[in-house]
Amino acid sequence: MLGTAKQLREKRRYFIVIAFIIAAVLTPPDVISQASLALPLLLLYEGSIIAVAMVEKKAATAKAAAAAPTASPPPPEANPAE
Numbered sequence: 001m002l003g004t005a006k007q008l009r010e011k012r013r014y015f016i017v018i019a020f021i022i023a024a025v026l027t028p029p030d031v032i033s034q035a036s037l038a039l040p041l042l043l044l045y046e047g048s049i050i051a052v053a054m055v056e057k058k059a060a061t062a063k064a065a066a067a068a069p070t071a072s073p074p075p076p077e078a079n080p081a082e
Contacts (some may be wrong), residue, residue, distance in 0.1 A: 005053035008045075015045050 003011075019041040020034065059064035 003052070005049050006056060007055055008049045012045070012049075016042065019045070 019038045022041065023038040024036040027037050
């Protein structure tokens with residue numbers, strides 16, 4: 001697995017720095033150009049955190065449903081009169 005939502009949240013600070021470094025390298029040396037590249041990167045990162053959290057929640061729900069005991073009919077009662 002590449003990462004959980006918790007791991008992505010913990011690494012958010014590092015990604016912010018990396019996004020601005022990428023923006024500084026790829027854009028002319030003005031703040032508006034750098035921000036116009038870094039902010040969409042940050043939005044995509046936050047979107048990925050939300051998407052991973054949704055997938056994890058869905059997987060946990062499916063796992064809980066699979067682990068829940070199924071309702072089985074009660075065992076047949078023995079009839080001593082037969």
